[in-house]
Amino acid sequence: MTNWVYPLGTATDGKWDVSIGTSDSSLIVEGWAHTGLKVATLAAGADVVLPASDEERIVVPLNGSFTVTVDGDPYELHGRATVFSGPSDVLYSGTGRTVTISSSDGGRVAVATAPANASYPTRLITAAETPVELRGAGNCSRQVHNFGTPAALEADRFIVCEVLTPAGNWSSYPPHKHDEEKDGETHLEEIYYFETQVAAGSAAPADADADAIGYQRVYASDERPIDVSAEVRTGDVVLVPYGWHGPAMAAPGYDLYYLNVMAGPGPVREWLISDDPHHGWVRQGWDGQDIDPRLPFGA
Numbered sequence: 001m002t003n004w005v006y007p008l009g010t011a012t013d014g015k016w017d018v019s020i021g022t023s024d025s026s027l028i029v030e031g032w033a034h035t036g037l038k039v040a041t042l043a044a045g046a047d048v049v050l051p052a053s054d055e056e057r058i059v060v061p062l063n064g065s066f067t068v069t070v071d072g073d074p075y076e077l078h079g080r081a082t083v084f085s086g087p088s089d090v091l092y093s094g095t096g097r098t099v100t101i102s103s104s105d106g107g108r109v110a111v112a113t114a115p116a117n118a119s120y121p122t123r124l125i126t127a128a129e130t131p132v133e134l135r136g137a138g139n140c141s142r143q144v145h146n147f148g149t150p151a152a153l154e155a156d157r158f159i160v161c162e163v164l165t166p167a168g169n170w171s172s173y174p175p176h177k178h179d180e181e182k183d184g185e186t187h188l189e190e191i192y193y194f195e196t197q198v199a200a201g202s203a204a205p206a207d208a209d210a211d212a213i214g215y216q217r218v219y220a221s222d223e224r225p226i227d228v229s230a231e232v233r234t235g236d237v238v239l240v241p242y243g244w245h246g247p248a249m250a251a252p253g254y255d256l257y258y259l260n261v262m263a264g265p266g267p268v269r270e271w272l273i274s275d276d277p278h279h280g281w282v283r284q285g286w287d288g289q290d291i292d293p294r295l296p297f298g299a
Helices: 280-286
Strands: 016-020 036-042 047-050 055-070 073-080 090-094 099-102 107-115 123-125 132-135 142-148 159-165 189-198 214-219 227-232 237-240 244-250 254-263
Touching: 016 237, 036 047, 036 055, 036 099, 036 189, 036 254, 055 159, 073 090, 090 142, 099 107, 107 254, 159 244, 189 214, 189 227, 214 237, 227 237, 244 254
Parallel strands: none
Antiparallel strands: 016 036, 036 107, 047 099, 055 073, 055 090, 055 099, 055 107, 090 123, 132 142, 142 159, 159 254, 189 237, 189 254, 214 227, 214 244
16 A cells, blocks of 8 residues: 655655655655655755756745755745745746755755646745735634745646644645546645644743644545545655545644645646535635634744
8 A cells, every 4th residue: 555644754865854756766656746845954054956857846945044056047045934934935946957955054945846848937936926825714714825826936737835724723624636637626646745833822841842743634535545644743744646635734732834736647737626525615604704813924
């Protein structure tokens, strides 16, 4: 049976804390073809190099600031203290270009990838340019940074965004799927990379961040078996090849972040979903409810 959950330390590769689904990943996930993710923790002055390939890439600082050099041209990414500090500058590299990532002070960085057929120009998207969406309402409120969506970024295959969910709230809810090419739905693989923190103002012990938790659910939408109920912490990854997925749950006392990478084999680059018909009615209950006042993060 294919493994869809990779806790921190189970998908390492050389300098990379996480390396899944990319052309140079030593970890092979059966049936996984359209998306990839790499995460590295760099010491001050260290770097990582991604050789030229047919993959398009987007570099996302998780904490710290970085210099990203694309075929010899440097770009400065003014990062952030944590993923809960608000948006960061990100860089889309296009395809067929060598990418070197370095940090003078050190930090943690993610690279989302997807095999691509067409190449688009390298583009720096600053934090100020990043579309910030407050989605849902009440205890389904969450914050979405849409820097790699079709409306914000010209790219070939992937859709990339990050979602921040306050403690006790549910996101990726109601459960939904995007595993068929049909009217109103596109076929997209999806990667969830998680980070967690103790919520501000909590009466938590000093070491509580080390065990800050959230939860992720994925379950079958047809005859293909999948049944994931995963406890997640900083550095963990859940793959969604198909099926209903959600909720992503921020446990009381702990905020939840995830980076989403989506791509698929279909003819259009668009996020079209179908709600689980048992739970889609939940959206109607948001009418008249306020957005959680704890949002936005980083305000």
